[in-house]
Amino acid sequence: MPDDGARLLTGPRVEPLLRAAVDHQGGQLLSWSLDHVDAAPEQSTTATYVAQILWPHGERTELLGVSARIGELVPSDERAEIFEDGHRRVAVWLYPNDPDLLGLPRAAFPDRMAETLNAGSVLARPVTAEQLSLSMIAYRPRRRAVVKVVVNDPHEVFYVKVLRERLFEDVLNKHTLLRDAGLPAPEVALTTPDHLMVTRELPGMAMARALFEPGDPCRPEDLISLLDAMPPAVAGLERRPPWSDAVGHYARMVSATLPELADELNWLTNQITSGLAQYPLGNEPTHGDFHEGQLRVAGGRVVGMLDVDTIGPGRRADDLACLIGHLSTIQRMNREQETKVRDILARWVPVFDQRVDPVELRLRAAAVVISLATGPYRGQEIDWRQQTMGMIRSAGALVRQVV
Template sequence: MPDDGMRLLTSPRVEPLLRAAVEHQGGSLLSWSLDHVDAAPEHSTTATYLARIRWPHGERTELLGVSARTGELSASDARAEIFDDGNRRVAVWLYPNDPDLVGLPTAAFPERMADALNSGGVLARPVTGAQLSLSMIGYRPRRRAVVKVVVNDPSEVFYVKVLRERLFADVLGKHTMLRDAGIPAPEVALATPEHLLVTRELPGMSLARALFEPGDPCTAEDLIGILDAMPPAVAQLERRAPWADAVGHYSRMVSATLPDAADELAWMADEISTRLARYPQGDEPTHGDFHEGQLRVTGGRIVGILDVDTIGPGRRADDLACLIGHLSTIQRMNAEQEAKVRDLLARWVPVFDRRVDPVELRLRAAAVIISLATGPYRSQEVDWRQQTLQMIRSAGALVRQVV
């Protein structure tokens, strides 16, 4: 099996590389811990580390990133520092200088972000870095980042998507397409040469939060309706493979970190792939990553839809299955919250069953759960084993309903 770097980057053997990289930057590594792991088995591994570093000007905790590949390093790896441990070459960088996200240094520092907003004429007045509050909403090293920007006095909120160059024009076009069709996607306030997409905050609250407020956050019919309202042009976009197409890949990823579950995962992946093979690809306009974190609601109705980067042709069952998969794997709920989610699923799923094939829906939802089961380990959750096993059991229950 090709050495994808997983064993090196997740073991103490990585320390000499981290130490060399820090010393190259003029610092001294005091301590480190694994923060996040992204793996493409047999191809590549990227890991980030929280590192305590002594610099000439004082001590700081920094985020270090390292990428290893089975073959040659990529063109963008050259933007990082290349180190050789005698067996392989790896790319190492210090946040925010991510080699694939050239706009991240702008989005990470208030003064630079203020300059970008001022240059783009986004606000009615110029602002300084002192008037901005930045918070990282999500960071997938070498893939994407989302930064929340709050402008103070008076308050305005923006979200900055930090994108890879090859995806930028496509994502911008998708936002425009949906907005022009009346779909409540975020309004683009600024697109920069560094591949930053600055969008205005949508109204309402996240469905992920509204789930636990009194009453129903929206109806199952609303959820189907926002998807069915997408313009036909979405079905002409480039096709994105549904989650179920990669169920074998994700099952192997989970098995690599939890070998005891390998047989169960292999069985599920085989059942899902075999049984879904009889369904055509589908040409309905779809969201592609439809879950509770992507929707804004108010007054029991949907008022916004986020992360439209993934829209394209597909099957409605994929979108509804994605939502079921995510709702079935929410972590750290109390008993009351668990009961609320179970109740919503019990009422929503029968409505979904009338819109799409119930067998397909469950198989695709199980595939989504298996993809999500990579998350606790990637994020290095303290109880990642237990979380992962819970997800595997949830996926297995769905598959066994229909086989």
């Protein structure tokens, strides 16, 4: 099997690379731990590490990133520091200087973010760094980041998407398309030449949180209606493969970390792939990554839809299955919360069955669950093995309902 760097970046042999990179920056590596792993089996691996570093000005906790690939490095790797371990060349960088997210240094520091908001006249009056609170909501190294910016006095909230150059215009156009059609997508307040997209906070509460408030966050019919209200032009955008198309890829990723699940994953992959072969490519407007974390609700209604980067043609079952897959794999719930989510699924899935093919819905949902099962290891959760096994059991339960 080609060496994609996973063993190097997830084991103790990475330490000399980290130490050399820190020395090159003028620091001393005191300690480190693996933080996050992004693997494309037989292609590349990117990992981040929480490192304690002694600098001339004092000790700090830093985030280091390393990318290894099969074959030659890609052009953007040259924006990082290149080191060799004797067998391969790897790209190493110190957060926030991500070689593919050129705007991240601007989004990571309050003073630079204040300058950006002021230059774009986003607020009614200038703000200072002291009036901003920044928090990283999501960071996929070399892929994307989202920073929450809270402005104090008067209170206002923005979300800053840090995007790769080749995706920026496409994502901006998708926001505009949906907003112009009256869909509750985020309003873009500002864009920058280094590919930041600043959006205003949508109203309401995140559905992921509202699930655990009294009552239902919304009606299942409302979710279907929201998706069906997307403009026909969405179906003319570039097609993004549904999650089920990559089920074999994600199954291999899980098997690489938990070989004892290989037989079950092979069976699930075969059942999903053969079962979905009868369904043609869809041409309905779809969200592409539709789940409780992407929705805002208020008063039992949907009032916002986030992360519209993935919209394009597909099948309505793709979106509804994505939601089912995510709801089926929420982690760290107490018993009361588990009971509520099970009850919601028991009532919502039959409504979805009336809109799409029930067999297709469950097979696609199982594929989504398998894709999500890579998350606990990537995030280096303490109990990632137990979480992953539980997710694969959930996928199996969905498949066994219809085969």
